[in-house]
Amino acid sequence: NAGVMQNPRHLVRRRGQEARLRCSPMKGHSHVYWYRQLPEEGLKFMVYLQKENIIDESGMPKERFSAEFPKEGPSILRIQQVVRGDSAAYFCASSQSRNTGELFFGEGSRLTVL
Amino acid sequence: AQKITQTQPGMFVQEKEAVTLDCTYDTSDPSYGLFWYKQPSSGEMIFLIYQGSYDQQNATEGRYSLNFQKARKSANLVISASQLGDSAMYFCAMRGAGTYKYIFGTGTRLKVLA
Numbered sequence: 001n002a003g004v005m006q007n008p009r010h011l012v013r014r015r016g017q018e019a020r021l022r023c024s025p026m027k028g029h030s031h032v033y034w035y036r037q038l039p040e041e042g043l044k045f046m047v048y049l050q051k052e053n054i055i056d057e058s059g060m061p062k063e064r065f066s067a068e069f070p071k072e073g074p075s076i077l078r079i080q081q082v083v084r085g086d087s088a089a090y091f092c093a094s095s096q097s098r099n100t101g102e103l104f105f106g107e108g109s110r111l112t113v114l
Numbered sequence: 115a116q117k118i119t120q121t122q123p124g125m126f127v128q129e130k131e132a133v134t135l136d137c138t139y140d141t142s143d144p145s146y147g148l149f150w151y152k153q154p155s156s157g158e159m160i161f162l163i164y165q166g167s168y169d170q171q172n173a174t175e176g177r178y179s180l181n182f183q184k185a186r187k188s189a190n191l192v193i194s195a196s197q198l199g200d201s202a203m204y205f206c207a208m209r210g211a212g213t214y215k216y217i218f219g220t221g222t223r224l225k226v227l228a
Contacts, residue, residue: 033214042118042205042218043159056214091159098214102149105159 003027005074006092006106014114019079019086021109025094032075033103034060034067037089046090049075082113116141118206120219127196128227134181135191135222137206145211148189150180153203153221162204165189167211196226 003026013019025032030051035043045059049069060067064082069075079086089110093103117140127133139148150162165173165180173180181190193200206219 031214035216035218040220042207042220043216044218045215048214059215089157093159095214102161102164103216104161105151107156107158110157 004029004092004094004104004106006090006109008109009107010110010112012112012114013082015083016081019082019111021077021079021090021092021111022074023077023092023094023106024074025092026096026104029094029096029104031095031098032069033093033095034075034077035091035093037091037108039088043091046077079111082111084113087111087113116143116146116208116210116217118208118217118219120206120222122222123220124223124225126225126227127193129198130195132192132194133196133224135193135204135206135224137189137191137219139187139189139206139208141187141208141210143210143213147209147211148180148182149207149209149216150178150189150191151205151207152200153205155202159205163191193224198226198228200224201226 005024032049034046037043047060047067048056064080066078089108091108092106119138146167148165152160163175163178177194179192203221205221207216
């Protein structure tokens with residue numbers, strides 16, 4: 001699925017640095033979701049955003065993690081002061097409406113914290 | 115609480131044979147959707163098939179079919195005529211009607227043998 005664009009595909013950071021992951025949803029989609037996949041596990045919901053609004057961030061750690069989806073530009077997942085446990089694949093997905101039958105995923109951004 | 119269980123961490127199948135990947139779920143929602151995604155070694159999440167809880171017929175998409183047994187709360191994926199390119203991780207997921215969160219299982223790693 002080339003519609004949802006994520007970058008970078010791979011990111012290496014040292015402990016204490018910041019990681020910024022970007023996601024451009026499919027054309028016409030205004031709903032963006034971030035999921036995290038730890039090694040050998042399924043995806044877990046982090047946050048749901050619409051343009052300029054965070055709708056649900058219940059799956060996101062309270063500290064160091066933040067997300068935004070500005071009026072113009074991609075959605076950004078920001079992780080401050082990364083730790084080794086943040087190493088994971090971060091997937092962005094988008095949908096045309098809130099209760100659509102299918103999520104369209106990007107190819108994921110793989111964060112490695114040294 | 116919603117839950118997806120995939121009890122097979124790994125499966126082998128001979129090329130050209132059929133294989134069934136198990137998925138059971140738990141939910142109190144009267145209406146929900148069930149999904150299967152494929153994750154090849156390259157990492158992207160590829161949507162395969164969808165089954166709505168009120169659908170009368172089992173979903174089929176090419177070589178993929180979903181064996182939906184509502185009373186048993188199971189939604190097994192059947193892949194017919196396996197191909198080497200089917201080797202991947204397979205995730206079962208669920209979304210309650212009126213919600214946007216997908217709940218994923220831990221996945222089954224399928225290896226197709228030549």
